[in-house]
Amino acid sequence: MSTPSQSPALYTSGNGVATITLNRPEKLNAFSAGMFAAIRSGLDEAEKDDSVRVVIFTGQGRAFSSGQDLTEALPTDENGRINLGPPLERDYNPLALRLMAYPKITVAAINGPAVGAAANLVLACDLVVAARSAYFQQAFARIALVPDAGGTWLLPRIVGSKLALALALTADRVSADDGHRMGLIYKVFEDASFAADVAGFVAPFAAGPAGAYKLIKQAFAKSLDHDFAAQLALEAELQNVAGKSDDFQEAIAAFATKRPPVFKGR
Numbered sequence: 001m002s003t004p005s006q007s008p009a010l011y012t013s014g015n016g017v018a019t020i021t022l023n024r025p026e027k028l029n030a031f032s033a034g035m036f037a038a039i040r041s042g043l044d045e046a047e048k049d050d051s052v053r054v055v056i057f058t059g060q061g062r063a064f065s066s067g068q069d070l071t072e073a074l075p076t077d078e079n080g081r082i083n084l085g086p087p088l089e090r091d092y093n094p095l096a097l098r099l100m101a102y103p104k105i106t107v108a109a110i111n112g113p114a115v116g117a118a119a120n121l122v123l124a125c126d127l128v129v130a131a132r133s134a135y136f137q138q139a140f141a142r143i144a145l146v147p148d149a150g151g152t153w154l155l156p157r158i159v160g161s162k163l164a165l166a167l168a169l170t171a172d173r174v175s176a177d178d179g180h181r182m183g184l185i186y187k188v189f190e191d192a193s194f195a196a197d198v199a200g201f202v203a204p205f206a207a208g209p210a211g212a213y214k215l216i217k218q219a220f221a222k223s224l225d226h227d228f229a230a231q232l233a234l235e236a237e238l239q240n241v242a243g244k245s246d247d248f249q250e251a252i253a254a255f256a257t258k259r260p261p262v263f264k265g266r
């Protein structure tokens with residue numbers, strides 16, 4: 001199913017994979033209030049569709065996203081100064097939180113520049129893959145702003161605190177290859193075959209044990225604020241749930257008869 005082509009974010013799904021395509025290519029897919037509404041609706045649809053096991057985010061045209069639309073009317077305070085609190089509280093922060101807790105696998109397929117808030121929202125996705133020509137940029141300091149959308153929390157945890165601070169202060173562009181070396185990007189694909197490579201990359205998840213994926217995500221999400229003993233206890237709890245699943249019974253049966261398992265996602 002897909003929404004009308006003029007929608008600021010397109011939703012398609014099939015074969016276990018949903019794709020949300022940021023669709024304001026004339027502004028390099030800058031985020032607008034309308035785009036956030038369309039993203040939320042895509043995530044709602046993917047969440048309630050049991051056949052969907054993985055959600056891809058990508059961008060229409062030559063960019064992934066240039067971050068907040070700098071031409072969109074933003075709220076002002078009583079002195080006429082722009083007030084950036086409301087868009088963050090209404091759109092960016094709930095999306096970042098939702099992505100971190102989303103019950104299905106999320107893949108950011110970075111087809112081109114991911115700049116400003118876009119460079120940070122993608123860090124809340126489970127897997128980040130990029131086209132060779134794509135780049136990340138913590139562009140905030142260039143316009144006298146602070147990294148937002150979770151970047152000051154996620155980036156240091158991914159690349160280390162000194163490197164994260166350097167990326168924020170310099171606003172340097174990070175190439176896909178450098179991002180891969182830093183641990184920001186899991187795989188880099190060639191531009192010419194990007195869409196096909198992303199489809200090949202997600203295909204195993206679409207046929208995979210969705211219930212186990214959800215539990216794995218829960219384990220890693222909690223790991224960020226647990227001590228070792230608490231995490232061991234959580235692993236035991238989640239493994240107990242996984243062990244009782246139909247998919248684990250199927251995996252054991254398939255192993256015994258030397259055939260590939262057929263997972264139902266429960």
Ligand code: LHQ
Pocket residue numbers: 026027028030066067068069070071084087088092113115116117118139140143145148
């Ligand atoms: C744009 C944008 C854009 C509108 C390109 N907006 N039109 C802030 C506030 C509130 C809440 C939450 O969070 C934030 C954090 C943020 O995300 S602040 C925004 C951070 N993003 C930026 O500062 C990026 C601004 N854009 C650029 O620096 C460049 O456009 C980049 C480096 C992304 C790409 O450069 P080029 O490849 O040279 O493309 P371009 O500059 O020619 O852009 C193409 C068109 O897209 C152009 O329109 P035009 O009508 O002249 O063809 C740009 O005006 C438009 N565009 N980014 N964020």
